[in-house]
Amino acid sequence: MGQCYARSIPVSDADHTYTTTTTTSASSPTASYNNHQRPQSPHRHHGRSPRPASKPATPSRPSTASTAPSPWLSPLPPGIAPSPARPSTPRRFFRRPFPPPSPAKHIKASLAKRAPPTPDNQVPVVPFPVSENSNGDASLDGLDKTFGFGKNFGAKYELGKEVGRGHFGHTSIARAKKGEMKGQLVAVKIIPKTKMTSAIAIEDVRREVKMLKALSGHTHTVKFHDACEDSENVYIVMELCEGGELLDRILSRGGRYTEEDAKTIVVQILNVVSFCHLQGVVHRDLKPENFLFSSRDENSALKIIDFGLSDFVRPDERLNDIVGSAYYVAPEVLHRSYSSEADMWSIGVITYILLCGSRPFWARTESGIFRSVLRADPNYDDSPWPSISPEAKDFVRRFLNKDYRKRMTAAQALTHPWLRDQQRQVPLDIFTYKLVKAYLRATPFKRAALKALSKAITEDEVIYIRSQYDLLEPSKDGRVSLDNFRSALLRNATDAMKESRVHEILNALEPLSYRKMDFEEFCAATISPYQLEALQDWENIATTAFGYFELEGNRVIKIEELANEMNLSSSAYSIIRDWIRPSDGKLSFLGYTKFLHGVTIRNSNARRHQ
Template sequence: MPSSLSPSQIPTDGAVPWQEHRRPRRRRRETRRHPLRRRRRRLRFPLAAVRLAEPPPRGIRVGLPVPRAVPVPGAHAETVLPPALPAAVAGQAHKGDAGEAAGEEEGGGRDDRGGERGEREAAAAGLDKNFGYGKNFGAKYEVGKEVGRGHFGNTCSARVKKGDLKGQVVAVKTIPKAKMTTPISIEDVRREVKILKALSGHKNLVKFYDACEDALNVYIVMELCEGGELLDRILSRGGRYTEDDAKLIVTQILSIVAFCHLQGVVHRDLKPENFLFSTSDENAPMKLIDFGLSDFIRPDERLNDIVGSAYYVAPEVLHRSYSMEADIWSIGVITYILLCGSRPFWARTESGIFRSVLRADPNFDDSPWPTISPEAKDFVKRLLNKDYRKRMTAAQALTHPWLRDEHRQIPLDIVIYKLVKAYIRSTPLKHAALKALSKALTEDELLYLRSQFKLLEPNKEGRISLQNFRMALMQNATDAMQVSKVPDILNLMEPLSSKSMDFEDFCAAAVSPYHLEALEGWEQIASTAFEYFEREGSRVVTVEELAQEMNLSPIILWSKTGSETQMASSIFLDIQNTYTA
């Protein structure tokens, strides 16, 4: 099991733990690893971590049988903590994990005898370890020094001996076949290579060059990033970044994650260790690496296998029903660390970390948070919302006031397609309610919608149709988008083939009440929307009816000073006048 931190190492007052006074007998203080450097093993649980009182939604991918639940005192849901992590399922070797070589936590070391045993078990199980990759690794590459080590292998530099890249120094990730003891571990390797091959064209994505194999190993050849991990940069700055410097980092992270999500790829293991700088230059671009736990996903799909790293795992992952929003949570954790130098969810054991993720709230009271801007705190809070529906998307986060830059290109957001698809298939009452809500949006929310509408390239009359949605998707497509079947969502938007939308219609279709409900000014937005209902309406709509249509609690729709009856009597909708077919 991973080693534990002593209570004295737990930040309680915002002080940097490794700078606190120690008793003289702690002579090895200088060699102790910074708490941020103490790594937890990556998780790869096909089993459930949390069994909810209600069955999971349709569309969840079926995993292995669910174990009996072990209640956790005080939990709101019936919680079962993940089983102890066997070495064979702890996750894949990833990247140049520079730093894991220097200090795997207890239980994370290599065991050649275990590898031999695993190979015998795999052979007995009849596992196919022939990946179909090139067999000429030795003829093409001259391996150099080791630059990192992960749980299941290592990464070395290598010089290309022939071909288009002749003479270039690359990174070679070596994954021993002896460690592939289950069908899941084999499939993880296949999928990692498939994703790296399919994704291309983003400056913050590590370049993939080649994949080879021999009888013993699989070799993944990639761009060599020599600038070190983001985690190393954080530690070199004393544990935290300034706000301005943190913005530059977070912007790059959001940009590449928005790109992956548009292509239908969810990373599932975002953390500072998985972002490398291309060079040692202070302004060098970052590269996202390690797609060993990543997966293809459609916009409406939910995943249920529990993967990731404990400190960065989202609550819904532990509830085994999640989608792209889980990556957004991880970005929130990274941003929190960048700004204050400590983790938002901490415990001495992995099970304790899971409890904290599920039940605790991040601390925004201790130093340095009082000196951090309200915009930065709001940004982090909106990413670390335990209700995944209320989190910003990666593209939307780039328009947040903390990061806003009028010269920055905002990427196309796949969630827009999901919302528009739902809108054109919803009831007239919901059309009317969302249209009134869209009229009450503030300039901050409209900025994001304008950027998305512009990417759809409306015609001279300022209108868009299904063809605009199709062309925008194809202009941003990579091979990964075809594998993940993201374009299939266009088939569900067929009613737009004979209709069109102006910007007002688009705002009604693309607004998310859940995202608005997470805003501090939500009550004012709702109140303004009610005024539109009252002014334009000719039919009384009850609070319960409106709340059901908008998937919100009726209590949220009450006036600050009025009763439910008074509120209901003031809500009028002219469905015929406001409905857009």
């Protein structure tokens, strides 16, 4: 197993099963393209502009393997932390059609099945009859490669020089020849149809264009302009971002940002990711390489790119495709059951890198990285962490929690003490809708337990809940109904919501058609016991909450009734018997805290007794 510490050292790319063979310096004008090739899908580059040929000296990795006798000896100058330089970053890995024996197992077989032949990935060539469909587009044995895009790319745009090349296509600069955009420079991603060798690859292109159209209205998403096709290629026309990657800015600053500058970056990332999650979109490949600056100005806006691995997630749905980039992948992705919380883990990794210049999880091989993600804890002891504020450390820890239920959402993170700004508008959080839905379906006993817990939460948590309540625009009597939830959602709606079926959540809020919810009840409905458990003050919160529960909600309850409340079978009776006090038949403190978690018990201890 490779070293699982927050240090990165130069190693030979030969150790990586899926690393790129190019060892271009980070200062190379084409480094961002040559080292991010995606073998699985015919789209990769979004709105990138050519980088200047020369840049300030950066702590980038040498192109040869390290001769250091020990992994603890850094080849970098004194005072410079190991940087997240590109040459050692493994390429994105593939969706696996079947569960592997181990989440860290290499997936070369899957790569060979889905990627076109390369010198390192030769597969027998089986000839297929090639036919011409009615639109003149080449089709391999029935694969429909028509997208319904415009056919007049050449009449609308004049292609310029190529600025990047990936495994399935390349990106070029172009100039609009007519219309409102006449004379404007744009970025064009060109995807050859000959590379679309499977229905999955074709659907990937359709989905990416659909997402770009739906999400491009946000300040921090790359703007989508047009999509065209001809018999040979698909052309995706986007905003040209001339400021380069976030990764390059990190490197140009010696490998890390100051706390204040890091806040500016993280706030922009959280804003756009919160917007995506509200629409029911999970990005699934958040990393510094996938954020571009719109211009070279120091205060330029940050833009999220590359929705090639993104997907629509329906309410309460769990995804199981193993996709992403090794250093940024969340543990639950490797376990093949995840949702939007996986993006929050990736943001935690990015923030960790911004603050200290090192990766929180590192190893020499991809499988070693996976083991580190699953088992190791980030290092907060080495420099510069002792000089970083406690609020910043807490912020990162609340993202890099291996239990996805304990992580903050993007909207919650914007109200964290490290980032809090009373002048900043907090975005609507789809998570509150999901919590309210669960609350309305809960039993009266469970609601009483949550109401007691809501009275014990800290002011930091109340600030977030209040911001969400205000976004619902309560009526004059200070209460909200189903109409308030619906209106707030519609104010933020895009076409992506239709694909992800976010509106289905409103059907579960139907009880609010007949009654209203005041702020006190909204607090009870929108708190998560799992997230509160991640707080350092959880023990005090739980003790205080139990005091309220004893006064207002605790009652005599039988083992059979408690098991039914928690949807447990009779085989769990021996476990939950200890949660009821023999003296009065009411829940003990242990029983109260366990009861708040519900299904956790059934998924772990109870199953061992079945």
